[in-house]
Amino acid sequence: MYSIPPLFKFNPYMSQKLPLLSLFLSLLLLLCSSSDPDPVQDFCIPEPGPGPVRLTHLPTYPCKSPANVTSNDFVFSNLTSPPSSNFSPSTGFSGKAVTPVEFPALHTLGMSFARADFLPSGVNPPHYHPRATETALVVEGTVYSGFVDSGGRIFAKVLEKGEVMVFPRGMIHFQMNVGEGRASIFGTFNSENPGLVRIPGTVFGSGIKEELLEKAFGLSEKEVERLRRRFGSM
Structure with missing residues (x-):
């Protein structure tokens, strides 16, 4: 009687390799899907305890009781005005990043933000963020802004006040003030620690x-x- 040949012939050598292959594929899927962890509660304002403790490693601190949290915990006021003197003398650029270390309310929310200010002709030199995509909103001035993809193609444009550009994660990007006055940008990141x-x-x-x-x-x-x-x- 005619029998249908098996699609795969048993190979003892390959059977020994299957557990290792399965482990490799599992690790690959884990790396591909890794990101900031999803929160398991509405918010977590760290409770460092009494005394002037600098928050440098937030996960080690327990959350405040929600009964002790106020509106002030969710407000950050240190970016309301441009810097007056801390511009880099070589680039004409000043940047202030805000992570959960500076603003504890961001803890467990998977985001952070920054303010960047430019003197006329000031530049934010080429750089990248290994753990986050950035959106950059021009809040003042005129800014030449762009990034280069992994194939070497440049995407750049002069942005005016109110325009937003996105920089995909890991892409080298840059900005330069091409207006006559100062310029300011507000950036957001989809990671608490974009790098x-x-x-x-x-x-x-x-x-x-x-x-x-x-x-x-x-x-x-x-x-x-x-x-x-x-x-x-x-």
Whole structure:
């Protein structure tokens, strides 16, 4: 009697590899789906206890009792005015990031935000956030803004007051004030800790061997040394 051949022939060698393959696929799915954890309650205002305790590792603190939480816990007022003197002398840029460390009400909510201010011709140098997508709203001035995707394509435009641009997670992006006066941007992130990797400081200020930088960028020894001095403190 004719029998249908099996679709897969048993292979003892492959059967030994299946548990390892299953583990690898499980880890891959876990990494692909990782993000800030979903909250399991409406909010969690950390309760650090008595005394002037600096909140640097919020998950170690219990939540305040909801009965002791007030409206003031959900308000942050330290971004209402632009800085007066703390602009970088080299870039004409000043930025203030707000995470749960600065604003405890953000704890467990999976978001953070920032304010960026620019003097005329000021720049926010190329950088990226490894753990968050950013939306940037121009609240004052005119700003040249953009990002470069993983294929090397640039998406850039001059934004006016009221316009918003989105920077996908992990994409190198930048901003420059191209107006005559000051400019300000308000940015939001879909992570409590988006991270910040500044390209100039990371490349030339982190201690990468000089010989590698010379070959990678076609620079002389003196040029690399100059860039190290320039970006070593960034």
